[in-house]
Amino acid sequence: MSKLFTALPSLQFRLMPEDASSISGRVDALYYFLVAVSTFFAGLIFVLVLYFALRYRHRPEVQQPATSHTGNLKLEITWIVIPFVLVMIMFGWGAKLFVEMRTMPPDALEVFVVGKQWMWKLQHPNGRREINELHVPVGRPVMLRMISEDVIHSFYVPAFRMKQDVLPGYYTTAWFEAQKTGRYHLFCAEYCGTEHSSMIGQVIVMEQEDYQRWLAGGDTERSVIELGQELFTGKGSCRTCHSPDSGPRGPDLTGLYGTTVHLQDGRKVTADENYLRESILRPGNKIVFGYESLMPPYEGQLSEEEVLQLIAYIKTLGGTEAAPGSPATRPAREPPTTAPAAMQPTSPSTQPAGARR
Amino acid sequence: MTTIPIDEPRIEQHSNYLTNGYSVKSWLLTTDHKRIALLYLITITLFFFLGGAFAVLIRLDLMTPAGDLMRDETYNKMFTMHGIIMVFFFLIPAVPAVLGNFLIPLMIGARDLAFPRINLLSWYVFVIGGLFTLASVASGGVDTGWTFYTPYSSTYANTHVVLAALGVFITGFSSILTGLNFIVTVHTMRAPGMTWFRLPLFVWANYATSLIMILGTPVLAVTIVLVAIERIFGVGIFDPKLGGDPLLFQHLFWFYSHPAVYIMILPSMGVISELVTCFSRKRIFGYGFVAVSSLLIAVYGFLVWGHHMFVSGQSVYAGMIFSFLSFFVAIPSAIKVFNWTATLYKGSISYQTPMLYVFGFIGLFAIGGLTGLFLATLAVDVHVHDTYFIVAHFHYIMVGGVVMGYLGGIHFWWPKITGRMYPEGWAKLAALIIFVGFNLTFFPQFLLGYLGMPRRYHVYPEEFQILNVMSSAGASILGVGYLLPLVYLFWSLRWGPAAGPNPWAAAGLEWQTSSPPPTENFEKIPIVTQEAYAYSEGSGFPVSPEADYKEGGSPVVHS
Ligand SMILES: [Cu+2]
């Protein structure tokens, strides 16, 4: 018990969390609106109940006047319509802000996040890694590409009003733009087992120059893309089957990212990060039209970090990386109607973007 | 106490469902809906206090930021067992299986439910499910959270998931059987003259609940089986490492578990409709709206499950659709609250204990419902999802709403069930303590949630301590509030004054028969000639147990 009282913090009592991102103030504004509407209605109900309870309390000596208040259509309609209008405002406001939260800004710094029981592993574009800490520059959008090695986690930074579940087997993304330097809590918000409440860390928001200095301070030698290239030609030996002249051994990956891929079974898929990941780890799931299922599955051979690096490298092939947010809007390639001979790769430079093979 | 004769003549005189056999067998093999209701009452009360004990340990542990009381594993088991027991073994059965079982035949003028033996079977199924769950507790517990999220539950957890899941699975069938029984009973066994729109709103509410039970529970059952299959046989369903989809589980789980919220709250809303009319001596305001809103909630509840998944990786469009639909569910709930409030207008209101629970229910449910709007609002939910804000919100609905309604109902019908009155002073005190304790426990959790404290954290940053200590202090008050009724209701069984058939001068059919009712409920099946809640205008309010129950205005003519 004595421990309890000595542990009481210096009565720093606050009602609102720190407001440190480009979105946090706007979430708070919506929150205040909701608080105001709720307080009004809760207050209205409390006051009415209290007033009626006292005003119409049972008095043995007074005969209550006969009443027949058993319904009133106008009243019913009123208290259906008014709440309806209010909740539609809430919906619209919340949805608009949500869409902004989920629309990745084009110039964002991309940081890889790999969650596992019970730690966060992060990697910056220049290759610098960190654990349970995320250093970011102030005033610059940061995009997180996240995946879990085991169960579902959730990346939560209350000061940024930002949260996104981190799933195994599937990339999720989130972004924020910090606007105040400082250190902020990073929590895992999705229950993930024994040490869930220790899966915490800090986001450290720094001035631009400090961030650059910090980036350079690591013992990093290669950027994420260079690491990916190394895997592609080295350990992964992807190059033996994936090069402009690999022929039937495997499709050329140049310019692949963001295009529509035709599959053996007739489906069409967009070559986004999740497709690339699946193609590497479980190539058998989606076989490209015109090719044999020759590619070995890399599941268990490559770590999540390595897959992320490979994808980062593949995205640089053919330079469609400029529009990561809009892969689906790219022109689809012609459906392959001719024999596989026509599928032979041609020089990518002579083809319009997104029109390989 | 000692002045009251030990043998109450009015109760022992004529035989009733309690005196109809004293052997253990006469209870364990009974097909009397009233006795089965009491079997349920005893069972869920045990579960309630077991679940409550886990809550006490949780709140004790959260007094310090370091979580000094227990280890991580232990804490995780505590909140899991608390959740599983409270949701599946208390909140879901509480009002329907106890009060519904006891009252529906009485309220519609029937001698029993349509399938008395299935009713008994459902209790046994419930107990067997409960035993499985208790076995999982005894053998070391589960740590998946009551939500059993995959792939943690299906692959990674190394606690007794299958045993606990099996318990929940089996119990589900008890819900299905009860729901089926209620629906058939309401359709086929209403007394002559008891038209649909003369049904008490409690019956409407249980009818709507039963629909959800039989439509939703099978989905939960299948989901649980799938988890077990993946866990035992390693078949890839939810775990991506085995080729499964982890979000599939969440869709299936919430497809049941959002409607399950209404399984819990609708019957309590039905209780409130009965109580508010009786203690303001008025017909319910907007009967049709209140009745139909129950059905709307039941149907609508199946369309909004995705609001639990706004940050799960579900698409932006899905998020928007589910947010939009979720706001609609707010409307029927609002209709109910406004109609109860309007019922008070120009009534003749007295503050007996059940009415105090009505006031408590309206206040707490209003807060619970309004904070639900925060969670339906996409951008705000991103921040408060999986924080203490959610914990506070659903406790306001589940504990503030369901438990308040349940306790109000237990007090209201206690004289009918037992033939005895409870001590009014103590009961009022307990209601007050519960209300204060509840708010002190859970209101700080809204603040904690918006500040960003995630749920299921047993170690937390120091700046959250003050609010956590407040919450734990409130919980200790709440605990006292819950223990009091246990004591005085027991006491009243022996020493409470005889209640008489209709101590509240209430209008329902159940008050037209003696207390406790005879085994066959009514000497003659009543013929109903009036709508429910036919409280005569300006009637006085006899509160003494001796009062003539006819005074309240009789909706019934005995044939
Ligand atoms: Cu976690």
Ligand SMILES: [Cu+2]
């Ligand atoms: Cu829900």
